[in-house]
Amino acid sequence: MVSPASSMRRARTTSACAAAVVVAVLATPGSAVAAQGGDPDSRERIGTAAGTTTDGAGAAAFAARTTDRIAGADRYATAVAASRAAFPSANPAGLTTVYLASGTGYADALAAGPAAVASSGTLLLTQSNKLTAATASELRRLAPDRVVVVGGPGAVAGKVLDDVRAIGLPASRVSGTDRYATADAVARQAFPAGARTAWVTTGRGYADALAAGPAAGAAGGPVVLVDGNARGLSGATRRLLTDLGVTTVRIAGGTGAVSSGIQADLTGLVGSGSVTRSAGSDRYRTAIAVSHLAFPSLTKGDTYVATGTGFADALAVGVLAGRSKRPLYLSTPYCATTTVRTELSRGVFGRLRLVGGPGAIRGLVGTLTPCQSISSASSPWVVVNKKRPLSPLRYAPSPLVGPSLPNINGQLLRSDAAAALADLAAGSRSAGAGRLAMLSGYRSYSYQSSVYSAKVASSGVAEADKWVARPGHSEHQTGLGTDVSPIGAANCSSYTCIGSTPQGRWIAANAWRYGFVVRYESGRTSTTGYSPEPWHLRYVGKPLAQDYHSGGWHTLEDYFDLPDAPRY
Structure with missing residues (x-):
């Protein structure tokens, strides 16, 4: 049995995930990327270009500041x-x-x-x-x-x-x-x-x-x-x-x-x-x-950053900013564009204050992490699901390598995902959770077509679409999606029961530390379009995976404010 492709996300517009008013300290420096713009009140197209970093001086300036969040439920x-x-x-x-x-x-x-x-x-x-x-x-x-x-x-x-x-x-x-x-x-x-x-x-x-x-x-x-x-x-x-x-x-x-x-x-x-x-x-x-x-001659102090795709959170903080004679900036919800990142790296900003909870503005904005494409097949942030096919449909990543862990079917992954998976498997073993093997990695368009056709032949289209992505809609084609299986787990000799094993529980709690998310969680089928698969991991890189985890997200569709994708 093999696992499916990606899914889509339901728009989340609430300002926070917390149950009470919070001013939470965030984290560390990063870099940013370019976004395309539009007229006022149009939705800017974001996440369409590869990320680029600013120079060392900008990174050093950001490292010297603190970041927190002004937010409520x-x-x-x-x-x-x-x-x-x-x-x-x-x-x-x-x-x-x-x-x-x-x-x-x-x-x-x-x-x-x-x-x-x-x-x-x-x-x-x-x-x-x-x-x-x-x-x-x-x-x-x-x-x-x-x-x-x-x-x-x-x-x-x-x-x-x-x-x-x-x-x-x-x-x-x-x-x-x-x-x-x-x-x-x-x-x-x-x-x-x-x-x-x-x-x-x-x-x-x-x-x-x-x-x-x-x-x-x-x-x-x-x-x-x-x-x-x-x-x-x-x-x-x-x-x-x-x-x-x-x-x-x-x-x-x-x-x-x-x-x-x-x-x-x-x-x-x-x-x-x-x-x-x-x-x-x-x-x-x-x-x-x-x-x-x-504010042509600011002294060092606070700056406020709110999402540019909603109005509610920025309204009230505007009074705080105006009283203290400090600027309010707008950002894309889930990353800082190159322009915003460069501006916020100025030395006059000693504290960056995000306005609203993770549902309004992600932690990656606070760390000024580069935007990356959610549409380009080569991007680690690409979202591919039943509504978002790969472009081109027959995309093939390069380079592909074999990860350093037991590999049941001898398949390959993109080099960054392969290195991260080897680290994850080593982490599971050193934590005492047990050994892991890779069952499935990169699949070509043709291979995915054969897998999907076989499932249709055995179970029908409706059942196949719950478990296997159609060719051109599969995360496996990106080389970033992988299925893992437990080794030596009691009462579980197949990847399908990994969720009840020490390895599966460890993965659910720790995959984010290695740059992975569990792509198809239980209870999310109406968003992703797929039945739960605790064995299917998707590499997105450590910054995104860590922010995804800390913000309490459960699908990439939700994280990136994309519509649900239950059907083709």
């Missing part, structure tokens, strides 16, 4: 964690206002962040129809003079205000007819004496405004949302900027985010030398451009 608890980092003591002196916004929509909270900085307060998130328990607890701890709910009843229901009042705090609402009018109202309330600087961002997407929030807060001004596709500035925004006395306007995002017509009108309003645009080819580079403009 969900987006609401993560906002609480950010609040506690900003105001560690209960009933803090000087805190007057807490802004409260929906955690399921980004628009209202974008304007509330700089307003909270200006009001010596913080920003918390809530469910739209009731006050979230974690948020209620934090409100009691902070005991502010007032709670300002941002957005109309469609965003945050009246019951939330009632819940706030029920814990003994005054609550009011600030809102407008739409997101732009709400942002206008927030700015007018938070800056009664006016503001010299305003950051203008599109209200059609969240990415650019996330980075602009701390920049605006640090400058003592608002984030002003505009319809970025409009040909020019609206009358309401003109009046707002005039009434606030704004003399300097900074635009976050390229012309695809905020039109050139809007920029021209802003120039006409405040003067040609008073409007500056910060933009990059994607949201990650735009966040860097915003940081460079807003």
Whole structure:
């Protein structure tokens, strides 16, 4: 009997895996890689190129810093964690206002962040129809003079205000007819004496405004949302900027985010030398451009990094960043691109603070590990399953070698996987778990075709598809997938019962230490498409395997935010 190919992953968007608010210390240095970009609110294509490292100076700079995580069990608890980092003591002196916004929509909270900085307060998130328990607890701890709910009843229901009042705090609402009018109202309330600087961002997407929030807060001004596709500035925004006395306007995002017509009108309003645009080819580079403009002469200190593919976690930490006049960067969820890695290797960043749990931003971002392709057949991170065939279908890796352990069928593996498997087998033996043999390794397209056809002939297509990958969809073709079998295990003479042996239990607990994951775990068939196979190991390299283990992941599909792949 032989094992199948890969599987796919269900998108996970929760902010954390922990059950409580945490500030967890992470780990060590690494390097990073290039990602391709897109316009604001498009999903950048990531993991499409081989990783590259930065120079030794960059690595040394990163090695000198620490990394931790600001996170909670969900987006609401993560906002609480950010609040506690900003105001560690209960009933803090000087805190007057807490802004409260929906955690399921980004628009209202974008304007509330700089307003909270200006009001010596913080920003918390809530469910739209009731006050979230974690948020209620934090409100009691902070005991502010007032709670300002941002957005109309469609965003945050009246019951939330009632819940706030029920814990003994005054609550009011600030809102407008739409997101732009709400942002206008927030700015007018938070800056009664006016503001010299305003950051203008599109209200059609969240990415650019996330980075602009701390920049605006640090400058003592608002984030002003505009319809970025409009040909020019609206009358309401003109009046707002005039009434606030704004003399300097900074635009976050390229012309695809905020039109050139809007920029021209802003120039006409405040003067040609008073409007500056910060933009990059994607949201990650735009966040860097915003940081460079807003914080040109940073001293050594913290920097904050949140996922660029979701808005929730970055919203509340923007207040913490703005209060401390430190930048907020955006990253791909599971690795640091070359651009981000280079930026974060600057010596002015003594502590890198990931925002959100592993479900939002992986530990590899914190260690600045290089991105590698999840599509290229030669990449150790490639995800191949029933929905993701190899390209080309007849891909054959090179070089292939025989691993240094008993090899039942004499098959080969890619050299990196072979060396790691030999180390794993030695580790099992030295730990007293027992000896291991390799049953199966690299299979060519033709060989996989014969294996699949034989299973179909004996059991039918439906049963074959539970156990054997179709040719072109098999991890074995990459040379990174291997099946192992116990040697000398009591009451188990076949690989199929390895899960109940000391070797199998040791593998389940320790494969990650050697760069492997158990690819098809029990209970994951709806994601991977295959029945459990405790004997099938997939080499992904030590950095990924270790992060996969520490983050509590169970499929590569989940780790890489890919859809489930139960069927072809």
